[in-house]
Amino acid sequence: MCSVLGRVRTAQRIASHTLRLRSITEGSACALTESRRFYSGLNSFIEPSRDSRRLYCASMAMRQGLLFKQLFESESCTYTYLLADTETKDAVIIDPVLEKLDRDVKLVQELGLNLTVAVNTHCHADHITSTGLMKKRILGLKSAISKFSGASADIQLSEGDKIPFGKHYLVVKETPGHTDGCSTLVLDDELMAFTGDALLIRGCGRTDFQQGSSSKLYDSIHQKIFTLPEQCLIYPAHDYLGQTVSTVGEERKLNPRLTKSKEEFIKIMDNLNLPKPKKIDIAVPANLVCGLHGI
Numbered sequence: 001m002c003s004v005l006g007r008v009r010t011a012q013r014i015a016s017h018t019l020r021l022r023s024i025t026e027g028s029a030c031a032l033t034e035s036r037r038f039y040s041g042l043n044s045f046i047e048p049s050r051d052s053r054r055l056y057c058a059s060m061a062m063r064q065g066l067l068f069k070q071l072f073e074s075e076s077c078t079y080t081y082l083l084a085d086t087e088t089k090d091a092v093i094i095d096p097v098l099e100k101l102d103r104d105v106k107l108v109q110e111l112g113l114n115l116t117v118a119v120n121t122h123c124h125a126d127h128i129t130s131t132g133l134m135k136k137r138i139l140g141l142k143s144a145i146s147k148f149s150g151a152s153a154d155i156q157l158s159e160g161d162k163i164p165f166g167k168h169y170l171v172v173k174e175t176p177g178h179t180d181g182c183s184t185l186v187l188d189d190e191l192m193a194f195t196g197d198a199l200l201i202r203g204c205g206r207t208d209f210q211q212g213s214s215s216k217l218y219d220s221i222h223q224k225i226f227t228l229p230e231q232c233l234i235y236p237a238h239d240y241l242g243q244t245v246s247t248v249g250e251e252r253k254l255n256p257r258l259t260k261s262k263e264e265f266i267k268i269m270d271n272l273n274l275p276k277p278k279k280i281d282i283a284v285p286a287n288l289v290c291g292l293h294g295i
């Protein structure tokens with residue numbers, strides 16, 4: 001594996017691993033929460049949550065030096081994730097949405113974070129990414145996306161690449177099927193996975209456009225995501241029902257599409273008959289150039 005920024009602090013990571021493993025596992029009760037309110041995590045909730053389990057999870061992560069925020073954009077039902085090292089303040093953002101650029105930049109500034117990488121899990125078809133404009137607002141920020149996405153970005157990601165932030169890092173797993181350039185980003189200790197549109201909670205990404213292949217998606221999920229530890233938290237790029245988080249164990253047991261044989265899965269995907277995303281004709285060309293096209 002190679003580090004895309006080349007500055008992972010291995011010794012610190014190993015020292016913190018055991019504690020983090022325990023705390024996030026204990027906190028995995030948060031996987032049961034279901035709420036339309038977005039989760040801002042840690043000690044500040046932009047919309048107050050009554051669910052103390054979620055606060056507990058985030059507090060545990062923070063105690064172990066990981067700041068984690070799950071943010072929501074309600075038009076496209078997209079989750080954006082902000083992760084940071086609480087000591088060094090180095091941070092990464094995953095799948096930021098154009099309409100929420102001000103919110104995300106403000107949050108990064110309020111928290112005093114050094115945001116180094118804005119990564120898209122794939123070339124989205126339903127909304128425009130903010131990475132291009134975010135780079136203009138945050139000095140030194142680099143954009144990243146899979147080299148198979150066909151999109152331009154500062155960092156072209158491949159299987160096994162590491163995206164470091166302080167003593168933490170995300171590992172890139174190529175999970176094609178929804179598109180050819182879909183990545184799942186796995187936290188160094190394999191206790192959080194950001195699955196983009198590959199694996200959704202009790203669902204998965206559609207496979208009927210943008211090089212979609214249900215056969216590839218089935219293999220990606222079974223080989224790259226379902227092989228992660230059972231307690232690994234699953235954070236998707238979208239949810240349309242108000243669900244916020246799941247686990248590998250839950251999805252392996254309960255996902256109505258992925259618990260089927262490959263043949264049955266392909267049939268299900270062939271018969272979804274979903275309407276085309278409303279913004280597909282503007283989103284795809286824009287996202288090929290970090291969202292800057294036509295702005």
Ligand SMILES: N[C@@H](CCC(=O)N[C@@H](CSS)C(=O)NCC(=O)O)C(=O)O
Nearest residue numbers: 125126197203204205206276277278279
């Ligand atoms: N109605 C939305 C688009 C909804 C949609 O198609 N979602 C995609 C992910 S974004 S390309 C998907 O894969 N859905 C899978 C599913 O089973 O729902 C819009 O118009 O934007």
